[in-house]
Amino acid sequence: MSGPQDDVIGKAYDARLMRRLLVYLRPHLPAVAVAFVVIVAGALVELAQPWLTQRAIDTYIAQKDVDGLRWIATVFFGLLVANFVFEYVQTVVMQTIGQKIMRAIRLEVYGHLQKLDLAFYDRNPVGRMMTRVTTDVDALNDLFASGVVTVFGDVLALVGIITAMLWMNWRLALVAFVVLPGILAATQWFRTNVRESYRQVRGLVAKINAFLQEHLTGMSTVQLFRQESNAFERFDRINRDHRDANIASIFYYALFYPIIETMAALSAALIIWIGGGWAGDGVVSIGVLVAFLQYARRFFQPISDLSEKFNILQAAMAASERIFTVLDTPVAITNPTNPPHPNPTRPVIEFDHVWFSYVDADGEPQWVLKDVSFVVQPGQRIGIVGATGSGKTTILSLLMRFYDVQRGRILVDGVDIREMDLAMLRGTFGLVLQDVHLFAGSVASNIRLGRDDIADEAVAAAARAVHADAFIGRLSQGYATEVAERGATLSVGQKQLLSFARALAFEPRVLVLDEATSSVDTATEALIEDALKVMMQHRTVVAIAHRLSTIQDMDRILVLHKGELRESGTHQELLALRGLYFRLYELSRVRENIGS
Amino acid sequence: MRRALSRLLPYVRESRRAFIIGVGCIFVASVMQLASPWVLKYAIDGLISGASRGCLAGYALAMLGLAVVDGGFRYLMRKHLIGASRTIEYALRNDYFAHLQRLPLGYFQSTRTGDLMSRATNDLSAVRMMIGPAVMYFASTALGFVIALAVMFSIDARLAWIALLPMPIVSVATRYFGKAIHDRFERIQAQLADMSAVVQESLSGVRVVRAYRQEDTEIARFRRSNDEYVARNRGLIRLQAAFYPSLTFCFGVSSLIVLWMGGRDVMAGTMTLGSFVAFLRYLVMLSWPMIAFGWVINIAQRGLASWGRMIEILDTAPAIDDRDARPDALADGVKGDVEFRQLSFRYPPRAGEGADDAAPMLADISCTIAAGQTVAIIGPTGSGKSTLVQLLPRLHDPAPGTLFVDGIDVREIPLARLRGAIGVVPQEPFLFSDSLAGNILFGFDPVRDRARVDAAAHAAGLDADLSSFPDGYQTVVGERGITLSGGQKQRTAIARAVAADPRILILDDALSAVDTQTEETILRRLREVRRGRTCLIVAHRISTVRDADMILVLDSGRVVERGTHDELVRRAGLYARMDQQQRLEDELAAS
């Protein structure tokens, strides 16, 4: 459940990540500008308040000028209202930008996930990918909502104060700045360490999610085998690592802020000590010194604010690394730019010396299919038989281009499928998978999926063809009955019937069946076969089956053995061969006839 | 709300030491922080009055010392308070998962996985924010607030009361905003859970999505959920955007009133200018706690909303548990007699259905199985076969007095003991992303021994495929066994059940994905395994069930025929028809 990806992630360069994140800000630049103006205005209003109080005391109260005081109070009230408005606008604008950016990133990540190939999903647990789309993106919120823009304000203030200090007395300024290298060093220390623990935290959140998604979906298996305490222990371990990684990060930032504060105090102490000496020698005036002490405090305010933002930044960096890793995962199965036109005179499907392996062992491909070649003509009905694990499902997966072949090629309508438009390729086939998957939604929506153009009648006709209408009719709301996640409230056979109906409702040119009736009772199976004969009269069918009875009247039968295509021909031809197929056949006959 | 908080109390109590130390540190640190401006003031006075170098150095050192001590205590404060919140988060998550482990199959069939996951991460993190940072900021500003207030009262009590005038408004506003934040955040979290569920579902059905070109549909579905999430968030943003400044505004108004009234007093001569200025300075000190207060309210309301969502799950009583169990039931081992006694069963109504809408799924099933016997169950799709065998390990609960093991009602046998005696191969095998050996030894605790794996794999016919696994039985399979073929998954599940060495073995259509030859091999080897064990076999093929001691033919939840193969064939009923048809198919092939 834990792939390598969760632990090692390339230490990407911050600036590059940051630049990439800032790109998302671009569409919102006008709003950012508004926010910026409002922030500056708000700061001015805030500065004006002490100044007004000052004026009120010094000029009006001291001189007992009631009218003047009333005037000041009026202005003061006006400023309060203005402040309210500015703050409101600032929050709304900034946070909305943050939300919009996260929405865009989420959609982008999800869109990319929808393009990635099956091999990616073989390696990556679903829970991990869910984390990328949800929690990892949420970790960017603070960055955009309160970080980026206010950082500009802090930097601006910092530059202003530094200039003022240098201008007033550069020597004293240098004394005050003595601590800067210390601050930089502390920042560097914080950056590397906290980043590392944030990285771990993000990885562990993904692990928690992966663990949960796996164990919640498989909970009944855990319970049946009384593995609750085992599973709990494993969960506890991940959970504990997560806690410890977080506590480790507390150490860094719990120490970082005090260090910055101490540096500020050190700077003030130096000014008093060294500057005080210089004042004694008459090098600086007392007035400058006092002003300096006050400036020094202001000088550290933005630095301390910035270090707060720094924390946000590090968290965002750790999350964005992971998000960008997904976005940068190349799409292995791509759509060609200039798909050639299909040639209707060619066979529908051609496998041309196909070799395929899912994984390499010690650099050697583990061939699952070895030199497989066959041809399917339009309207032909092809059966594939073979022992379990011989590569039957793999043939269909390659045909759908879930994976790309390593050697040889597959042609559909005379076009190499790697050069064919993906949607067109997959649209050619109606696939019933060996592992049924239903979605939460109504029965009807599980048959037509997103194809709203499939009318209710067509849905019902497809269900009738596979004799699913009987049980659907017994459901309380018929076709509108809600199906639970993964179809959990239906029997396995019923699920299989629905996914069969789905394939028929799409009216594909080629029907591709992978053990499509393995969990259906034999009576229904026979009825479906009859119905199919009518429905698929002129269509091409490729069917995998374990029971020879289901495929024996096919136009041609392919016999697969350990990834090799060993025999092919009609039922009778194969029997005459007296090879693998013959033996299989004999066996099943013997078994059916024991006891009679 | 009080009830919700009281549910948190035990966790807080567990870490009370950390909380006490943390708050103590806050106290010390706050005093230090208040002291440092005083030192600075003295230093400036000293500079002006031309104090000696040594004296100045003393001030400098004092300032530095205060900062170091202040920093040290702040470090301890963070370490303890935030650390405690992490510890509580950890405990809560563990308890949450442990609770989910007690809930029955039916619960997971009616709940979305993504939703449950979202509560364990997103909601829990909001709860943690309430326990840790919110408490910390509240405590660290409360002290400053109190001190400033005390000084203000000591300077001029009347003015201090006046300064507090807007407070009732603040409290009304806080209550209003607090409730609104709570409600809106709850809806946000619900939407986030929905979004998680959408992603979870679509990614776990990735093959169907690709095969049927549903990528755009899925993206559209996600976009809707995403948009709704952002829309709900924007509702909260507007609220929050009004909340903070309204606190600042109230505070500003009170400054204004003080300025006005106090100014009049000074003019009238009832107050000195000096104390008025001092009063104003302390009033300013109140502003930061006010802002922090708003922030704390916000975080606390979010935390409460999320905690409510977690409690919802934690309060779900496990529908199947040991409440009727007798600890001594079957304490010295299970023999394996099974009896169904007029068993009827209905699933809980689906959403939108009345309680009586659904006809019973199983009706009036009676059957006695002696230990060591093999009983086969056959019947059309949806006739209730899986339901029937799932009742035995109590994945669903049978009514009292209808299902017995060794003569004892299954509800009276402790769950762990009951399930420990039963090995199940579910119709849809579920494998974990672990090695094959780990999956096979799943139901078996001691150190992994090879012999047991080998024996179980052999019995399940998995050994034939050993050469196709790169690392043998140590090969790690993908989530749900995704990197195995259908038959390999099924055989691994058989091996797992066999390895558990159960008294009662249940095979629910466990050979549907293997070819005839492999099926033959497995059946032959299972004959060995079955010896001395009670066995329930669900199947669609006559060939699989033929040599069972008894065959039950199920139709629409009723046993319509029962007997041995030969008896049933002679009876010329449903079973005989099935037999004939399956034979016919093979005859046809021969022609």
Ligand SMILES: Nc1ncnc2c1ncn2[C@@H]1O[C@H](COP(=O)(O)OP(=O)(O)OP(=O)(O)O)[C@@H](O)[C@H]1O
């Ligand atoms: N995604 C995958 N990654 C790695 N190996 C795989 C993957 N899918 C299948 N395999 C391996 O490839 C081989 C062929 O698998 P395939 O699913 O094609 O068999 P099959 O003929 O369909 O078998 P069955 O009848 O049991 O369904 C098996 O040894 C299997 O373990």
Ligand SMILES: Nc1ncnc2c1ncn2[C@@H]1O[C@H](COP(=O)(O)OP(=O)(O)OP(=O)(O)O)[C@@H](O)[C@H]1O
């Ligand atoms: N959790 C559930 N909630 C409500 N109804 C259910 C639930 N599980 C199954 N059902 C319904 O109960 C009936 C019997 O289901 P069951 O899974 O027992 O059938 P089965 O005989 O095993 O069929 P199959 O041969 O297809 O496996 C079906 O009509 C199904 O729709």
Ligand SMILES: [Mg+2]
């Ligand atoms: Mg297969």
Ligand SMILES: [Mg+2]
């Ligand atoms: Mg079933």
